[in-house]
Amino acid sequence: MQADFYYDPVRDAAGCQLSVTVLADRDHIRAEMREDALAAGFSIRECCSLEEYAQGPLAALGDLVLVDCAEASADAMALLSRLDMRGGKAGAQLVVSTTMPALDSVFGCFSMSAPQILVDPGRAERIIAIGQVLARVPNLRLREMGEEDRLMLLRLTEQVGRIAERLEKLSPGQREGGGAFRFESPSPAWHGDDRAHASGQSEKARPLLPDGPVLRRLIKARQMRLRYFDGSLFADPAWDILLDLAAARAERQQVSVTSLCIAAGVPATTALRWIGQMVEAGLLVRLSDPHDRRRAYIALADSTADAMARYCAEVGAAELAVV
Template sequence: MAGDAPADGPAYAPRDGGGLPVAISLFADRPHVREAMRADAQLAGFRVVQAEGLIALDDGKTRALGDLVAVDASGADAATLAMLARLDKRVARSGGQLIVATTIGALEPVMVAMGESDPVLLVEPGRGERLVAFGEALARLAGARVRDLSAEDRVAVMRLVERVSLLAEKLDGLMASDDVPRDGSAAFAFGTGQEATGNLREHRQRGREADAPSPVPGLPDPRRIRALIRKRQARARFFEAELFADPAWDILLDLTAARAEGRRVSVTSLCIASGVPPTTALRWIAQMTRQGLLRREEDLVDRRRAFIALSDSAVEAMARYFDATGACDCAGI
């Protein structure tokens, strides 16, 4: 498909080595999503070279792709996962950048299918999250990867990205609808203190059913940690939850409790426990994994699932933390 933007693009357009706006290929089966992706890409200054359905990626034809490839994959059927795996390998070989949006239900099999290109993952993104993802992918393409910064600078960038995403969603009037799944359930009913319901509750329950290593000596009673988590969540009954968003600590607490209980935690369940939108949670999980705090584990029974656990050093650090704070009920809040 011919580009949808002028050849030279707007003055602010990101440029490739030839001085042209960076090319992006868009693939989505849902027409309204495809048009929204096209509008956002053009707003960001990219040169849209393709905007087609997913079938275009699997029709047997060899076609050039843009430097950035954005895909909306709402399903997790075998054909879609196989197509994503092939695209993942192709983008990894080409040195391009892949952005994949999916649903909370398809998140884990989609993650497992793409292990080579290190894609930017989004869960039912709103406009702000999509624009931030474009910027993140562009930064990787330019070689200015966040992981090359110091640990302190990486965390500062993560906080900035969160604020930009939040501001963009509010300005676009999407905050009320985009922070909750489309099935009407919520990871945490902000402002009510209620637990997850619907499909997300089922994900959380399934995510903790598999066998796991034995509890680790030195960690506190998991009931104490769960009580602390409930206290943290209770603040949302009285204040705006955004005031207390601290996904890194919520992730560490949830994984510490699970480790002490001898349970494993799925990626989906961990996104729920973080108390922030799934796309934000995925960004933190990736960052904490790069910093050596978390590690990914395979499900030997179901290859479509992925688990996240504390690294040995993180387990030791959490044990030392709770030992230093003693029996204080405020520890962890």
């Protein structure tokens, strides 16, 4: 029998039930998102297609905005840009699902509201995204669980614990106390420059990033492991992202979000989470296209480029890349 977890109504500090705006052109997706939001404890403020919402009277957004945008039409992108502005000002939380072909355009529409962006997600991924929103709501109560529910939850917790332990053994370099699923921002002592290494060095003494072909050979060597081993053993999206952006910087190329998700070697939604966390940590920067404000690129922060250059110099990247 499937466990049936339902939340009590989600309420704010004043005791008012929080609401959701559901926008999707695909009828079955809209129906699923509406049902899942209701099950999570939200009331429905509005549920319609993107076109209907854009043409209707200006209405207040829900506390949560669920959007499914499969195609990057001009009208849809204009609506997403407005939702980004309104959501950022109102403090609404946005969960936006899209497709890989539309990802660059959709990503470029959001600069103020920090949405969760899901790429070709299944229903479970959407539910998890709603759960992440619920996790930020104070005083949230799960309904009373029966004994069968408790046993199921206990077994699931044990399974996740075992997986985490195995991943820890595959990642001996992680800092003490850092879990396999944990991503930490740089500590306050991390400066991203050479103050901790050679504070007296001049700017000219700093190493430079290797040439693009050198970094591309390193990336190719990493990818060749997939011919001989299970790729899940080597999932390291943060490092693959840094390498790809370092090569692009050396080649003076711009990197789109779609291209970077592919380079990360993990599902696009997972790659987007890593990119977002690395931008928040100051490792990466988001750059707007001066010719198209709806398009954005990702690049290394200058301090990150300096750190990558020092790393490559210390390990002898040019020598390692020689086949």
